[in-house]
Amino acid sequence: MKALDIKARIPYRLHIGQNLLMCDELLQLCHKMRRHIVIITDEIVAQYWGNTLLKHLNAHLPRVSLLSFPAGETHKTRETKAFLEDRLFELGCGRDTCMVALGGGVVLDMAGFLAATYCRGVPVIYLPTTLLAMVDASLGGKTGVNTPFGKNLIGTISSPHSVWIDVSTLKTLPESEWRNGFAEMVKHALLRDESLFHALCDFKYEINEPLCDKIATNLAVKKEIVEQDETELGLREVLNLGHTIGHAIERIENYGISHGEAVAMGLLVESYISVRLGLLQESDLSCLMSLLKKFGFLLKTTAFEPISRFMAVLTLDKKSRAKVPRFVLLERIGCPYQKNGSYAHPVDEQILLEALKWAEVNLK
Amino acid sequence: MKALDIKARIPYRLHIGQNLLMCDELLQLCHKMRRHIVIITDEIVAQYWGNTLLKHLNAHLPRVSLLSFPAGETHKTRETKAFLEDRLFELGCGRDTCMVALGGGVVLDMAGFLAATYCRGVPVIYLPTTLLAMVDASLGGKTGVNTPFGKNLIGTISSPHSVWIDVSTLKTLPESEWRNGFAEMVKHALLRDESLFHALCDFKYEINEPLCDKIATNLAVKKEIVEQDETELGLREVLNLGHTIGHAIERIENYGISHGEAVAMGLLVESYISVRLGLLQESDLSCLMSLLKKFGFLLKTTAFEPISRFMAVLTLDKKSRAKVPRFVLLERIGCPYQKNGSYAHPVDEQILLEALKWAEVNLK
Numbered sequence A, B: 001m002k003a004l005d006i007k008a009r010i011p012y013r014l015h016i017g018q019n020l021l022m023c024d025e026l027l028q029l030c031h032k033m034r035r036h037i038v039i040i041t042d043e044i045v046a047q048y049w050g051n052t053l054l055k056h057l058n059a060h061l062p063r064v065s066l067l068s069f070p071a072g073e074t075h076k077t078r079e080t081k082a083f084l085e086d087r088l089f090e091l092g093c094g095r096d097t098c099m100v101a102l103g104g105g106v107v108l109d110m111a112g113f114l115a116a117t118y119c120r121g122v123p124v125i126y127l128p129t130t131l132l133a134m135v136d137a138s139l140g141g142k143t144g145v146n147t148p149f150g151k152n153l154i155g156t157i158s159s160p161h162s163v164w165i166d167v168s169t170l171k172t173l174p175e176s177e178w179r180n181g182f183a184e185m186v187k188h189a190l191l192r193d194e195s196l197f198h199a200l201c202d203f204k205y206e207i208n209e210p211l212c213d214k215i216a217t218n219l220a221v222k223k224e225i226v227e228q229d230e231t232e233l234g235l236r237e238v239l240n241l242g243h244t245i246g247h248a249i250e251r252i253e254n255y256g257i258s259h260g261e262a263v264a265m266g267l268l269v270e271s272y273i274s275v276r277l278g279l280l281q282e283s284d285l286s287c288l289m290s291l292l293k294k295f296g297f298l299l300k301t302t303a304f305e306p307i308s309r310f311m312a313v314l315t316l317d318k319k320s321r322a323k324v325p326r327f328v329l330l331e332r333i334g335c336p337y338q339k340n341g342s343y344a345h346p347v348d349e350q351i352l353l354e355a356l357k358w359a360e361v362n363l364k
Helices: A023-030 A043-060 A076-090 A105-117 A131-135 A167-172 A175-192 A194-200 A209-228 A235-240 A241-254 A259-276 A282-294 A305-313 A349-362 B024-032 B044-058 B078-090 B105-117 B131-137 B167-172 B175-192 B194-200 B208-230 B235-240 B243-252 B259-277 B282-294 B307-314 B349-362
Strands: A002-006 A012-017 A037-040 A064-069 A097-103 A124-128 A146-148 A150-154 A162-166 A330-332 B004-006 B012-017 B036-042 B064-069 B097-103 B124-128 B145-147 B152-155 B162-166 B330-332
Touching: A002 A209, A002 B044, A012 A209, A023 A124, A037 A043, A037 A105, A043 A064, A043 A167, A064 A076, A064 A282, A064 B044, A076 A105, A076 A146, A076 B145, A097 A105, A097 B036, A105 A124, A105 A131, A124 A131, A131 A175, A131 B036, A146 B078, A150 A241, A150 B024, A150 B078, A150 B162, A162 A167, A162 B012, A162 B243, A167 A209, A167 B036, A175 A209, A175 A235, A175 A259, A175 A282, A175 B004, A209 B097, A235 A241, A241 A259, A241 A305, A241 B078, A259 A330, A259 A349, A305 A349, A305 B078, A305 B175, A305 B235, A330 B152, B012 B208, B024 B044, B024 B124, B036 B044, B036 B105, B044 B097, B064 B078, B078 B105, B097 B105, B105 B124, B105 B131, B105 B145, B131 B208, B152 B194, B152 B349, B167 B208, B175 B194, B175 B208, B175 B235, B175 B259, B175 B282, B194 B208, B235 B243, B235 B259, B243 B259, B243 B307, B259 B282, B307 B349
Parallel strands: A012 A162, A037 A064, A037 A097, A097 A124, A124 A162, B012 B162, B036 B064, B036 B097, B097 B124, B124 B162
Antiparallel strands: A002 A012, A146 A150, B004 B012, B145 B152
């Protein structure tokens, strides 16, 4: 079992390994909490892992409950939060409750927010069960729910008590979900770690120690970025690499495309812009394209056509200033481009149009 | 204008004076925020002060809005919070929003919670307009909403940017509301400041500098207690003086009695217990009784009869352990009783019954 210490407003520790869900250390931690333990999960993960964990904890601890809600981003709402709160009150949970968030990013965001405001704050332990949640949502402290006006608009920045990344839970993960996590891993490598980028060429959807190592390297990259900039004003912007284009694709496809596919295409288009601006080498772009194809990304979307619609949606991006979208660019693999202290740059409209035309031809 | 610096997770400053709502310093602060300013208030305070403040800020700042909700504790709900969030999104408010909470405790609790989770946290400035909010809700960082399961069950501990206590807004405060604040002031004096207790004998419902001084002294008392114990584990428990009995009265009267009346009676019953246990002098209890009567407290309730019902409701108190209610007791005026590091004590059932019989005779 590997461990990583995170410096946040409230520091916490990340554990990475196999078969952690049933390990003694986690059980002892739950016991030490001397509290009512409540597993928060979604209905799918409850079937795969939740009920087993409940049974295991119940055999050793006095008060353990499980609450689940329907799986998926569409259920990450204020209404689901209120529903869970009312169930917690019915269970008689007070300030001596400790939550255990078991699931993907949606479950972690929901349970993190739930815990941050339940009785004005109770501790929560994260047990991510998707590769994406392991390398992304488990670090950074962002919690929240969606509203009809947009994603993650209501929430907090708050730390879990600790994070236990049990890669064995990936056994039940569909391949498309592996790709969602893989796209973020590629992003981290592009931002900070050229050797990780090359190591990812040998990546396999297999549960073993090298997987634990790669997750640990990824988290070290995100940790370095997040710790330097907890409130997302400067360096943390780099984590949006691939996401300006990626989010626009998702919006136009009405979230009918997976986040990983959208980000993969975003990484390619934004790398093309970097090449076009004379920053990145063309060979690096080719390298990225073959890596993504090798791992089964389809890299197909109809979102770029017509370009005028795509441009209109781009201006709605969170990073836009005065309706001009801004992009994280690469100087080389492992190094984002910085200018005047900023990592998010406006791009000349002509170059942007050219990049979209390139995408229209190459990604469809 | 007086100022008091509060050490909290995020330190902030309290300003106390007359005519602060329209003062240049507040206007300059709003200007400095370079943000969309949104006044959050209730429908009654909007009439008295909100619309005037909106007009004033609008004359000097580019983007100012006002959102109001129906007045009263029954509207401090998750539903009202979601309603306000949706109005904020409709107004196009992003992370560059600064909220201004204008009103009593309900408005401060609601706006504080709203700000703590809107776009994962935006700043909020508190402008309390009731004596109770000035001496109580403006300090301590508690925010939150009620649910059908109880009061303040969902919320956060978070600091406002700053607090501006404009005593001139008390002009429109009904006398019963003055008493709600006065009861908390008496509580603070009983806990920490004998001279404040005697000064309160000359208290008048008048807006002048001595009022500002008394509010400042009160806040200094609460500040000392809260700063020593931000997470409410030890010393902060003393702030529940009068509230174990007070909350039980409110529950039985179904909140048809004012908080101030309930707390005043709670202070008397709990002081009686202190006398009965040989801690407090009987003359201090008489002093307290005449002070409260002088300031128009009715000190009447039917809640104590039958005593069995009152006892049952008492056990539901938040401070109860294993269903045994706990009380803050007084050693003398200005000094709570401490034993084994705790300030909340179980009381022998016989003595408790005796105190309730005393109350039944003396407070009805």
